[in-house]
Amino acid sequence: MSSPLAMLKKNKRAPLRGPSSHRGGQGGDAFRGHLYTESPPSDLELMSSMMQRLTQLEVKVKSQAQEMELKEKQITILERKLNLPPEPKKDVDGKEDLAKTCRRLQTQVTQMEHFLSDYGLTWVGDGEDRSGAVRLEQEEAVQEQTMWHPDTSAVVTGFHMNFDLVLRNIRQLNIVAGEGESFVQATAVGAQLSTRDPIRLRLYSNGILMFEGPFRSYREPCTQRCLQDLMDGYFPSELQGRYPDGVPFEVHDHRHEEFTERPLWTEFPGKGLTVGAVKNTASATPGRKLTMDQFLNRLPKVVVKGGKVIDVRSSVKATLQGSSDSQNNPAILIDTPAVRAMDERLRSRGSPAADAEDVATLRVKSEDGNHSYIVKMLGSETIGHLRQYLDGHRGKGLPGYDIISVFPQQCYSDESQTLASCGLTPSATVLLRPQKGSSQSTSPSN
Template sequence: TCSRLQRQVGEMERFLGDYGLQWVGEPMDQEGSDDQSDSEDGKKDWMTAKKFWKPGDSLAPPEVDFDRLLASLKDLSELVVDGDTQVTPMPGGARLRVLEPIPLKLYRNGLMMFDGPFRPFRDPSTQRCLRDILDGFFPSELQRLYPDGVPFKVSDLRHQVYPENGLDPFPGEGRVVGRQKSHKLLDRMEHAGSRMTAEKFLNRLPKFVIRQGEVIDIRGPIRDTLQNCCPLPAQVQEIVVETPALAAERERSQESPESPAPLLSMLRIKSENGEQAFLLMMRPEDTVGDVRTLLAQARAADATTFEIISTFPPTVYHDDTVTLIHINNCL
C-alpha cells in the first residue's frame, strides 16, 4: 500500500510540475477535522483536542492511562528480538550495531526520553508520541533512527511530579530590553565569577615598553578606555623612578641606537598600602642599597623607615651590599 501511494504521489507531483505548480500541503501540526470527535462519555479526549490554550492546562497536566501506556510499551519492546542488530551507515561503508533499549521515564506530568529534555504531556509533540504508542506503533519521531523499531527501558515514576521550573537555565546569551549593547562584553568581564575579568585582561598585557629611551605605558590607556564603559578596581599608581640605568639607556638609544642594548632589569615594588608601584630600571650589579636609596628619593622619605620585602619566597632584605644578580640566582 505504501509503495502504491508513493507512486501515486510521485505521478501527481510530476503532473503539477508540468504546469509549473508545486504541492505545499498543510502544516504538520495542524489537527485534522476527524480529530474533533467526542469520546463515548461525551468528553473530548485530550489526545485529540485542538492545540488552543485553555485555562487550567498550565496548572494540571492531562490525565494519562499509565497502565495502558506501560502495557503498550511492553508489547512494542517484545516485538524487537533481544540482541537484534541494525545497519548503521558509516563513512566508506556500514556496520552492524546492537540495539540498545531507549531509557524512558514516565512522570506524573510528562516523560523524558533518552537523557532529556523533559517533555510535558500538554506539549503537542508529546501527545503525538503517546498517541502512536497507545495505537500500537513505535513513535513516528524515532522512525528515522530506528526504522525497524527499538526496545524501551521504562521507569515508572507516575507518582512523582517533575519540577518543570527546576530546569537548567538557558545557556546562551541573554538580552534585556533597553540595555546598551556596548556594555555587554565589559559587563561580563567585570563579574568576578566570569572566566575573564577586566583586571585579568589587563594583567595579560605588558606593563610598559621602552622605545627610544622612553618608558611607554601600555596598560594605562587601555584601562582608561575600559573605565569609561564599566567600573574597575582602584587603579594602582605606577611611578617611574629615574635611575642611572634608565638615563644611560635613554642616552644610548638616542646617540647610537644600533648598538646592542645592555642587560637590564625592571623592578616593580609596591608601597605598603598597595596604592603605588615604583618602577626601577636597574643593572644586575646594582645592590639592595642602591634600590633603597632610589626608593627613598622617590618617596621623599628616610631610607630607614621602610623595608624591602619579596613575597615569594617571603624574604626581608637587610643586607644592602647584596647585588640584584645574586638575588636572582638565589630565587
C-alpha cells in the first residue's frame, strides 16, 4: 500500500485535448462531455464548440434556402395554373357559334352555286380549291341526273302538243295542289272556310288561253315551255313564283276549235252620213285679247340654260315683230385698246396673232335689256376699266349701276379685281343692274 506521498510523486496521464475528446458519446455536444467534470471548459473549448455550431447552422440555413427556393418555384407554377381562366363554357359557345357560321356560309355558297348553275356558269376558284371544285362538280353531276331543270325540260324544237297527256297530268297535279280542300281564311268579322280559286285554262287547236288572256299560240317559246312542263308532269315554272305551293287548274278542252280574236266593236255597214249642221271651230279662246307689251310682261326677262343667259322677252318680241327689229339693234362693239391692238396686228400680219388668246370678250346687257355691248379687254384689266369703257360710250349722265352675272349669281363691286380673277375670261355675259339709292354713276380712276 502506497503512501500519500508516493501518490503525489506519480505522474498522472491526461488525454489530449481535441475535438474528439470533447464529443465522447454525447452526440457532438462540447458542453455535455464536461458537464460533470471537476473544472469548467476553457475559452478554446468554448470557441471550438461555437465554430462547430456556426458551421452546422450555415449548412442547415443553406439547405433550407435551397429548399425554400424550390418551394417558391413550385408555388409560382401552381399560382400560374390557378390564374388560368377556366373557360370551358366559352369554348363550347365558341364552337357552337363557329358551327353556325360554317352552316350559314355553306348555305350561302350552295345558293350562289345554284344561282350560277341557272345561268350555265360554274365556280372554278383558284389553284388551291381545284380538288374541291372537282369533287363538287362530281356531286353536282350526280344530282343533275335526278334533278328536274325547268329550263332544259322544255323541248322547243319539234314541239308536239299531246292534249290527253296534258289533261291526265293536270288531274294528278290538282290532287297534289289540294283541289276541293278547304282552309281557314281570316275575315274582318272572324274567319271562314274557303277553297283555292283555280286557274282557268282553255286549250284550243292553235293555242291556249290562261286566266283571262291574252291568247298564246303554240308557236311561242313560253307557251311551249309551259305545256312541256305539264306534259312532263310538273307544275309550270312560270307560275312557281306566283304560286309556290301550287294551284289547281280548271281546264276547258276545245281542242277541235280554233281560237279567233273578236274585234272590240262591230264596224258599221254601209256609208257614213253626217247628222246636223256644220259647226265652225275656232282655236282662239274667248275673252279680251292681250297687247304685245302685256304678253311680254308675263314672260320672264332672262332664262339661264346651259350656262348661257337667254333674253326671253327680246327674242319673243323680235319673233312677233319680225326679223327687221333684231337686225336694226345689233350688238355694239365698244372701242378699247385691245380692239385697236387686234386691228393693228390684223393689218400688219394679215391674220390675228397667237398672243390674242389673252383677250377676254364680254357681252354686256343694258339695264332695260334693249342694248347689248361687246367689250374686248385684256384679262389683266380690272372691273374699273370696264366701267370706264361703258361710261365713255354711254355717257356720264346716266344713273349708277352694278355689274352682275347671273350664272354664277355675283355682283362685281370691287373695281380693283381683274377679269381673270373674276372668272370672266375668255368670254362671259354680264348684266347692268340699276343701283338703289344712287342717281349718278361715279367714274373710276384709271
